[in-house]
Amino acid sequence: MDTMRDRFIATTSRLLDEEPRTALVLAEISAAGFEQAQRRHPDRVINVGIREQLLIGAGGGIALSGMRPIMHTFASFLVERPFEQVKLDFGHQNTGGVLVSAGASYDWPAGGFTHMSPGDVALLDTLDGWTVHVPGHPDEAEALLRHAVAGDDRVYVRLSQQSNSEARPVTGDRFLTLREGRGPAVVAVGPMLDNVLAATEGLDVSVLYATTVRPFDREAVRAAAGGRGDVVIVEPYLEGTSTTAANDALSDVPHRVLGLGVARRELRRYGTIDEHLAAHGLDPVSLRARISAFAEQGARGAHRRS
Known part of the structure; x- marks a missing residue:
């Protein structure tokens, strides 16, 4: 199976052929995959080199001209390093564009902490008007990318090496209900789904x-x-990123929210993706223990209140 990044390259290359208003801005990352597209569309495939602030600034300028820019590099260089440009060239200027990242939280552990971005979604949460897609499969990445490019708003598409075993029918807005139970509602985001399904097998959630x-x-x-x-x-990504959103959704009823994700502590050993998952408690065994403890605590509290 291809990766989400492979699918992004193939899909974007087709979009450049299909949609004349689409432009692509790169900062060296994935440039080799777009060599043919650049030859076909030299005026709409732009590689600015390792200049991430310019990557966003150029995309913002393209957006002001009425085109639909796609900007791509590693998440840490797409959201964190040029954050001022993201804030001003898109938010302040009230323009639209599509940020598409690679690398996720720790997809390339050998690259070290400079190439890890567990805080990207939390950082974008400080800005208004961003749609954030986190696909869990290459088919979903393609569907969500096409959905993003067809619009005029500000969109972040967060790609990852991690992938679920099968794609789900995503629509670009609603959560899908995959299991129904009497216990807690467990929200699995993107590539976390397979681990969550394994962790909750047999649990009443x-x-x-x-x-x-x-x-x-x-x-x-x-x-x-x-x-x-x-x-x-x-x-x-960073644990607790969406707990405020969940708390707000349930503000008028008694509730508890547990946020599981990438811990704030820096893991200073390279390791592998699976080792990082286990270290952050995001593997199926760890997830089952943490979700079960949370559910049991809630059940005991409900019993005492009754």
Whole structure:
């Protein structure tokens, strides 16, 4: 199976052929994959070199001309390094564009902390008007990228090496309900789904699948949480990133929210993706223990209140 990044290159190359208003801005990363597209569309495929602030600035200028720019590099260089440009050249100028990242939180551990970006979604949360897609499979990445390019708003598409075993029918807005139970509602974000499904096998919980996390699907969480109002959010980035959104969705009912994700502590050994997952407690065994403890605590509290 191809990776999300492979699918991004193939899909964007086709979009450049199909959509005359589409432009692509690169900062060396993935440039080799777009060599043919650049030959076909030299005026709409621009490689600015290792100049990430210019990457965003050029994209912002292209957006002001009425075109639809796609800007791409590693997440740490796309959101964190040029954050001022993201804030001003798109938010302040009220223009639209599509940021497409690679690298996720720790997809290339050998690259070290400079190439890791567990805080990217939390950082974008400080800005207004961004849609955030977190696909869990290459097919979903293609669908969400096409959805993003067809619009005029500000969109971040967060790609990862991690992938679920099968694609789900994503729409670019709502969470999908995959299991229904009487216990907590467990929201699995993007590539966390397979681990969450394995971790919750046999548990009396609901499982929601989220590939579009901003806007946050408040209605789906409210419906799944039910009367108990307990929610677990399993995210492939900084733990707690979406707990405020869940708390806001349930603000009028008693509730508890557990945010599971990448811890704030820096892991200073390279390791592998699977080793990073285990170290952050995001492997199936660790997730099952943490979700079960949360559910049991809630059940004991409900029993005491009755």
